[in-house]
Amino acid sequence: MNTRAAGLIRTEILALSAYPVPSSAGFIKLDAMENPYTFPEALKAQLMEHLAAASLNRYPDAAASALRTAIREAMGIPEALELVLGNGSDEIIQIIAAACAKPGATLLSFEPSFVMFKMIATFCGLDYAGVPLTADFEIDMKATRLAIQKYQPAVVFIACPNNPTGNLFSREAICEIISISTGLVVIDEAYFAFSCRSFLDEIANFPNAVLMRTVSKLGLAGLRLGLLAGHPEWIRQFDKVRLPYNINCLTQAGATFALQHYSALLDQATKLCAARTHLSAALADLPGVTVFPSEANFILFKVQDSKKTFDSLLSRKILVKHTGTSHPMLANTLRVTIGTASENAAFVAALRDAI
Ligand SMILES: Cc1ncc(COP(=O)(O)O)c(C=O)c1O
The missing domain is CATH 3.40.640.10 (Type I PLP-dependent aspartate aminotransferase-like (Major domain))
Structure with a gap:
């Protein structure tokens, strides 16, 4: 490392790692608690007019x-x-x-x-x-x-x-x-x-x-x-x-x-809550999977070997968050964001093969 930077930058910053954001091109992206739905089609043209009018x-x-x-x-x-x-x-x-x-x-x-x-x-x-x-x-x-x-x-x-x-x-x-x-x-x-x-x-x-x-x-x-x-x-x-x-x-x-x-955004959130119920139940049905209750748009779950499961999901082009190494209380856990019905189904199918 550049010695001038090492001498100038605060020790605690030198010791940090940057917040990791993996590349997700080509993956079903279920790692970052994003809403999987795009902005409602019926409103998009009006949204564009507002953006175009910005100075x-x-x-x-x-x-x-x-x-x-x-x-x-x-x-x-x-x-x-x-x-x-x-x-x-x-x-x-x-x-x-x-x-x-x-x-x-x-x-x-x-x-x-x-x-x-x-x-x-x-x-x-x-x-x-x-x-x-x-x-x-x-x-x-x-x-x-x-x-x-x-x-x-x-x-x-x-x-x-x-x-x-x-x-x-x-x-x-x-x-x-x-x-x-x-x-x-x-x-x-x-x-x-x-x-x-x-x-x-x-x-x-x-x-x-x-x-x-x-x-x-x-x-x-x-x-x-x-x-x-x-x-x-x-x-x-x-x-x-x-x-x-x-x-x-x-x-x-x-x-x-x-x-x-706002109601259009809340409607999407309501759909995601219903999808969360289905996904939690589907995960709980898989052998060796423990599901934690969620009041959010993601689910934390535990498997036997989270690193192996994570890698296996990656090889099937599914990106979730590997939480298993971030804290001892989270050992062997993964966090999946609720996606669309088809994304959730693809994830459950891949997980069934991965565990
Ligand atoms: C608990 C919590 N707070 C804050 C944030 C930051 O959200 P943003 O910076 O996207 O508004 C996140 C993002 O995942 C979060 O999980």
Whole structure:
């Protein structure tokens, strides 16, 4: 490695590996929790008109006013909450971490959970504490109370439903974490559209909690748009860290139009929930496969030898996520995103041969 870079770059960055994104050309792509359906055909021509009308020669609306209105109306964001928008919710995590990164401050999350919490803590110079989940992937409140007492985290990230386990955490556990935390608690509802519960209507009751969402799992992953809803005092501070013009004009135009047709996106999510029920049952029928319950658009499952199964699926042109090596509690697991009916059928057929 270039010795000048090695001397200049922070040690913890040198020790990191970049977030892996495998090439998926020619594969049935079931690895990244994307919505398999394209934008509704009946609306595509109108979407294109909106995109064509965008002023590419100008900087985008820095306040993204029309998009905010569309988000508020589509998702029913309560009046008491303000919004900050991000280039995906990944950027929101980064904004929060950068704003909270006082020397010695800690970002706390749970393990296994979304890997970007830890990576972004490292990018921003925060210490990271990962509290292990229980064997059934619930929050271990005893360990969490001790960790909160020990680290006094500046910020706690709770992905609910959790990725990659797919479950919702107990509401009581989340409320207790909010009440005992002296720092900020971020509830990450990336998978809200596939789950039966949300904190949106009550988040305003908690002065130290905010709620994060993304449109990525709703069929708009390519637009890169995430949002944080919270009390105006939090949002005002985070908005200072957001880079100007972070939501480009095509995203603003496309997402505004798409969210004005929110019911079409939710219909796709409803179809995926029904497909999840079928796929879970089909997986559970396979010998040696253990399926974990999911409230998201993916399913975590366990096999006898996940590396062998993963390679075998790859050779059959099916790409899932090999979670088996990412955490000891996930040994021999794989995570599959719910696809179209034909993709799911091809996956189950390939898995039957692979195990
Ligand atoms: C729990 C969770 N939060 C946030 C994200 C980031 O989503 P995006 O940056 O696409 O909005 C993901 C992506 O998989 C996720 O699983």
